[in-house]
Amino acid sequence: MAGPALPPPITWQPAWQPGFADLGPAFGRAVLPTPLPAPYWVGHSAEVAALLGLPEGWQQAPELLAAFSGNALLPGSQPLASVYSGHQFGVWAGQLGDGRALLLGQVNGLEVQLKGSGRTPYSRMGDGRAVLRSSIREFLASQALHALGVPTTRALCLVGSPAPVQRETVESAAVLTRVAPSLIRFGHFEHFAARRQYAELRQLADFVIERHYPACLQGPDPTGRARYAALLQAVSERTAQLLAQWQALGFCHGVLNTDNMSILGLTLDYGPYQFLDGYDPGHICNHSDHQGRYAFERQPAIALWNLHALAQGLMPLIDDALAAERALAGFEDSFHAAYRQQMRAKLGLPQAHPPSQGDSQDNDLQLLQPLLALLAGEQVDWAIFWRRLSQAAAQGDWERLRALFLQPAGIDAWLLQFKELFPNVYQGETADLMLKTNPKYLLRNYLAEQVIAQAQDGQFDPLQTLQQLLARPFDEHPGFDAYAGFPPDWAADISISCSS
Structure with missing residues (x-):
């Protein structure tokens, strides 16, 4: 007698779409991910998996564990590390680029990227790896902010490995798969402007406008320079809205360099972020920020500074200083109007x-x-x-x-x-x-530290519990009040830096 039929194997062949990777060789370098030994699942998002069209039970497939750990390629994928430049802590840093990230391609309008997948031509002195600690923080934070209604990159899954990675101490490696409509940064525009690669600068700007800001083509001269000033204004408005949400929630990004600013107004690159505990307008969440440049109360002003850097990057296309000034002139009004709206909601x-x-x-x-x-x-x-x-x-x-x-x-x-x-x-x-406006559950630093410690011991259930609470932050969740209480005394000693 024949035994029970085996279920069909789980496969996923993404229908890759044309996107950033097709712009040409000036925009990045083709790179293969570096394999990781003994990869294992740490967490995943069913919601993001559905957006990408992954089949049910996909996390049970060994071939997908291999793909999302960098040990194999998804069918048809041609990984790319993109090049960009930027200002870091207010100082021009020159060429940067994806030093530990690889764009796999675009699926269902979303770019899919591995973060921590090994060295690239833009790694400089880095090892191209991410560690489990910081990867858990980004995995949880991107889902938490999304549930709070804040524009953000998303995380599909997180894979761990026993491979050692040297930071302040030796830590274990991880690869995060993140997705977004676009991962283009202010620094991409700064890069081509600084190198006087104006044809590529125009190609990039036109790509962003056509894909993400089509309203910029609706002016009286949609093919002329006015569309680039319109792009700058649209990015300024989105950024103002984002910063208003951060300030109302008490969210500190921690490292608002221009290469960490999204052209779509998304929260991008979760490094030394923090939700405020006690309200301190001057709070500095990044212990590497010795001058307090990115203190909580300074975030809106820094965002405007970064927008001026973007304006300089677009100036070869706008070619009109007054038009650029007008494009940014409404930032403060937009921010204050959005912030007031947020605070009125908080006050009822x-x-x-x-x-x-x-x-x-x-x-x-x-x-x-x-x-x-x-x-x-x-x-x-x-x-x-x-x-x-x-x-x-x-x-x-x-x-x-x-x-x-x-x-x-x-x-x-x-x-x-x-x-x-x-x-x-x-x-x-x-x-x-x-x-429904003032959340009960936020991703406090101490909560992240607790689940990180447990995950490093191979216990992932606490991470999943916290993930579920953060997915519905306004609900009461009876029995879980401890996750919404005051931080313990030791939380004040948590030190978060740019190291990851």
Whole structure:
């Protein structure tokens, strides 16, 4: 008697689409990934797998483990390391490029890239590897920010290996597969402008416009120079929106070099990032940032500085300094409008309302700065404050909110003034909406450190649990309140640098 039929083998043959890799040899070098010994799965995203069209059960396929660890090529893939330049910590660094990343191709409108897959011609003195520690941080953060509604690159999967990698200490290797509509950076444009490769600069700009900013072709002269100023303005607006979301969430990127800035306004390259614990506007999350260039409160200004660097990169195409200035002139207004919208939502205020007696368009701005000063004065936990404010609005119990302050008289006075100006704000559905705006679960540094330590011991269930909580950060998740509590005392000693 014949035994039960075996299930068909799991295969995936991506339908690669034309994309960045087809621009030509000036944009990068073909490189094969360097194999890793004894690879093993660490984590994956079912949502991203569905976007790419991966078959059900794909993570059970040995050939896909080999492909996403750099030990084999996906059918039809021609890996490419792209070249770019950039400013690092405000200083021109010259040529950089994908020193440890390889673009496999584009599938369903998404670029697929291995990060940590070995040396490339742009590795300089690096080894081309990523370590498990930093790869887990990026894997979780990209999913967490997506769930919070923040534009970001995504992560398909993470593969580990016992291969040793030297950083401050010897760590184990990992390869992250990340995806995005485009991984083009400000630094790509800076590179070709600095080298006076203006034909390639124009080719790159036209590629980005046609693929991602087609509205730039709708002006009176869509084939002329105006489209490049329109591109600069569109990138500026997207970047302003992104920075407003970061500031409202208390997200610190940590290393906003121009080569870490996405042309699509995505959160790109998760290195020494952090969500704020206690609210400190001057917080520096990167211990390599000795001058505080990328301190939390400076992020919007640094983003604008980087946009000026992008404008210089596009200037050979725009060829009009006034047009470039006009393209960037609206950044601050765009940022402040978006930030105000974010903060009104956090406060439970309607997004659009006609001025009425005791309620003008400026009242929220007048109240916000004193509130931020109160929070900074005692370094009140940023996320817990906003969540407890939401809960107090929904339940009418304000004592848990007051308990966050050593001297509650200040918050009492602020709440009294707030309620006088907005007497009906916490009635009906408004408070419920606040609970869908102010997350309960964020990827705190200490949570990441805990799952990293467990993963390094071969325990991946805690990582999966945290991943599931971060996928629905506004839900209560009964039984998991410990993940939303105050950071332990030892969390203050966590040191995050650019090393990965």
